[in-house]
Amino acid sequence: MNPSSLRSLLQEGRLLRFLEAHNGLTGLIVDRAMATLENGQTKAYDGMWLSSLCDSTAKGKPDIELVDFTSRLETLHQIQEISTKPIILDGDTGGQIEHLVFHIKTLERWGVSAIILEDKIGLKKNSLFGTEADQQQDSITHFQSKIRACKQAQVHSDFMVIARIESLILNKGLPDALQRAEAYVQAGADGILIHSKKEQPDEIFAFLREFKLQFKDIPVVVVPSTFSSVTETELESAGVNIVIYANHLLRSAYLSMNRVAHTILQQGRAYEVESECEPIPNIIRIL
Numbered sequence: 638m639n640p641s642s643l644r645s646l647l648q649e650g651r652l653l654r655f656l657e658a659h660n661g662l663t664g665l666i667v668d669r670a671m672a673t674l675e676n677g678q679t680k681a682y683d684g685m686w687l688s689s690l691c692d693s694t695a696k697g698k699p700d701i702e703l704v705d706f707t708s709r710l711e712t713l714h715q716i717q718e719i720s721t722k723p724i725i726l727d728g729d730t731g732g733q734i735e736h737l738v739f740h741i742k743t744l745e746r747w748g749v750s751a752i753i754l755e756d757k758i759g760l761k762k763n764s765l766f767g768t769e770a771d772q773q774q775d776s777i778t779h780f781q782s783k784i785r786a787c788k789q790a791q792v793h794s795d796f797m798v799i800a801r802i803e804s805l806i807l808n809k810g811l812p813d814a815l816q817r818a819e820a821y822v823q824a825g826a827d828g829i830l831i832h833s834k835k836e837q838p839d840e841i842f843a844f845l846r847e848f849k850l851q852f853k854d855i856p857v858v859v860v861p862s863t864f865s866s867v868t869e870t871e872l873e874s875a876g877v878n879i880v881i882y883a884n885h886l887l888r889s890a891y892l893s894m895n896r897v898a899h900t901i902l903q904q905g906r907a908y909e910v911e912s913e914c915e916p917i918p919n920i921i922r923i924l
Contacts, residue, residue: 643723643750652873653683655881659691663886664716684723691887702761723750738790751797756780764806781824788825801830828856838864845876
């Protein structure tokens, strides 16, 4: 896989859509998914998001950077065996800088297109908890050092380091988010992920209006997990370059599997769940 593929796609100037994958089967689903629109055009996913939340949950672990890098690479390997689509890896906080630089070299050798690092420090907690959980944002200068170390460690110029800003999540406001965005770009970040847990994208759009005035060529990534009613057309018009649907395959699979498991127990047989299960011959043909 060529790590330059994401940069090449960004040069097309259209919105790119990424969907999470957390094992080989979900990678296969993302790789083959295609929709035909009313106008006859087709849509597909441009790449895959290797979410730490989904990877951890699929392994039965909490999302606190407990799953180590070697285990994350095993998931990556499963997906790369069945797809050549660009991959963006969720790098959480990145951990210790001294360790992170080696991870960057490994990811680059494995053909990962980009890593996204969030500007928090200490024990990682999921962002959607917001201020309900004890979450500490990294200092600007320390996170700049992390970005610079990543950029110095990489060999191929097409590998991307994207900085994820948690200011809106932690209720620190738009000025803080913009200040950090400028500082991270100056440190060498190839893109910015601006995160929010609001149900409407207003603060995301406000950030985009200000940020794009100064950095119109820097890609912006959004993750509309909570503001899911926003359309891709609206995001693209606002200046978003990449949209990540970050956890939807795992969440939908859990809902279905949990319902099937309980129904079999209640009914004492599997007949009642057959309509919710893909026929075995179809599964065999998929693989």
